[in-house]
Amino acid sequence: MDIKIDKHDDHLTVRLAGRLDSSNAGEFEQALLNRIDAGELRLVLDLSELSYISSAGLRVFLMAAKRLSARQGRMALCGLQDNVREVFEISGFTAILTVRADLAEARAALSA
């Protein structure tokens, strides 16, 4: 898995590529939560290059969402591939997280 983080004026874009599973979710958790703890409270997560996710990876999204919610932050996800989307759906996560089609819509959702 590769994690690429771009800092913009008013938000961070986090791009994930490859597979997010129980062997590397800890690495992602640390990268993401460190940024939130450092005060980055507006995040766009681009999953268009993410081909696989398991519950270990979903757990990190939920932890981030909880932490952001406690600090009035915002997070939007976009670019979910079909298999990844299915995992989010059967978790009920598409209902509780902000999921958009592409980067532009995800960025717009941060300011909505």
Place this chain on the structure above:
Amino acid sequence: MGNGSENMDIEQVIVLENRPDAIVQLTQAVETFGDAAALPPKLVFRLTLALEEIVTNVVSYGYQPGSKGRIEVTLRRQGDEAQAEVVDDGVQFDPLSEAPTPDLDASVEERRIGGLGLHFVKTLMDHIEYRWQDGRNHLKLRQRISDKDDGHQDR
């Protein structure tokens, strides 16, 4: 998928230890098996996910700290069915009756972290059987191979 592949029977056994790197070994082996058995990509995804969740659970909770475990995963294609069996020598655990169902309607704030893995297994697999035999957990998964899982995107 041609008619020839429907008659193909193929089996692969993977032996894992209860270490964190078992998951990398497992997921690579399932991908390789998927290619060898000409399984549809969507089915390979689901099977990989189900097996990752099961084996992660066994590695995390099945053994006392410091004790060495053996987890054997058998992958099989039999006609138009994919099968996987996980046999482990960890503590007795029936995921069908003992794993709680997560509250899928809870809000971000209320939603508990965890408990999703075995929910995926139950949701994604057509058929699951558990038995405790000779001091081992045996968990068998079966999934019908269908043409609509051939990986073509709907959108």
